[in-house]
Each structure stands twice: as C-alpha cells, then as structure tokens.
Amino acid sequence: AQSVTQLDSHVSVSEGTPVLLRCNYSSSYSPSLFWYVQHPNKGLQLLLKYTSAATLVKGINGFEAEFKKSETSFHLTKPSAHMSDAAEYFCVVSTGSNDYKLSFGAGTTVTVRA
C-alpha cells in the first residue's frame, strides 16, 4: 500500500523568504513522487516529479524537491516566495505504471505576506 503525509496543513511566509513544504511517503515499491499546485477554483498543475533519476528535482516557478529514501521524504522548497505562490500544494505518490491510482496528501495551503 502507498500513502502520503503532508506534515503541515498551512504554511505562512513573507514575500522573499524561503518556502518549505514537507511530505513523507510510504510505499512498498520504488515510488514516483509528484508535487502539484492548485490556485483557487483551478485545476491542479504539475510542479515537478521524481521518477528514480536524479534525487534533486527541479520544477517550474523556481520550486525544487529532494527525494530522500532513507527518510522517506520528498520536501518541496523555493528559495524566495512570491505573492503568486499563494495556493494549495499536494504531494502525490505512485508505485508504477501499472498502478492506476495515485495517493494524494491532504494538501498544504500556502499564504504569502507582503
């Protein structure tokens, strides 16, 4: 079985400061891991994905995530938050192409203070 735990339901940062969104996963097999972002009343947009290549994954909009197998973590970071980063973020795990379903975290809401 696979599952994802997002450790923070809400993160508040000041504009220009770093953002850290924490995600731990549980998987019986080598996982694929994803981060999605959702702005209000919009669909989910893929930020980045890890599929067993480089452990440090760079995504869109300056985000990156590091896969740490020993810690079963896939935390999302950005060096400098922008007002447009205010949104909800989902960490997602999949255990392979034959696994038709993904497991979603509960989401982390990010607010950015001016």
Next chain:
Amino acid sequence: SQTIHQWPATLVQPVGSPLSLECTVEGTSNPNLYWYRQAAGRGLQLLFYSVGIGQISSEVPQNLSASRPQDRQFILSSKKLLLSDSGFYLCAWRTTTQYFGPGTRLTVL
C-alpha cells in the same frame, strides 16, 4: 501537446435534478481517465477511473456514475442530485504523469 477540457466550468442545480459533466482529452490515445471531487475543506477524493472504453472502476459507493463512450471522452452523471454532491469536480488523464482539467464547480441547492 495534450489538452484536457471540462465543461461546464460552473453549474448550479436543484436537488433531485440530473447531472452530466463532460471531459475530453486531445493529443493522446488510450489514456487512463479519472474523476475526482473536492468538497469544501477536504482533499481530493477519487470517484472513478477508466483504463479503456467502457471500463469503469468506482472507488466509493455514491449517487454518481461514470461512462467512457469514446477513447478520449469521460462523462460523470447522476440521475438525482443530492446536496452532498456539491463540490469541485476534476477530470484527469494519465500515462506516466497525471494531468488535470480546469474543473467544474457544482453547487446543488
């Protein structure tokens, strides 16, 4: 490139009325297709997924049904809407990565 369409974007329906939400995908063949729902203050709930025409798997027992009449078309339906059916409905398609449509906001009054 691949594109996913959902319509309508917003919908307000009375309790007991029928529902039909449509999702179509362009630029890919034989995708896995999914319907999700987000209720207020809750995460994503997988409702249905389909690995091919006419093949539907239901994740939770409920008032909704899904159909896949064509390879790139996925329809979510209900015969009689309930208040609890209100939410944001997302269609998605997947090969190795999952991509989401823009969503439909359904309000049942």
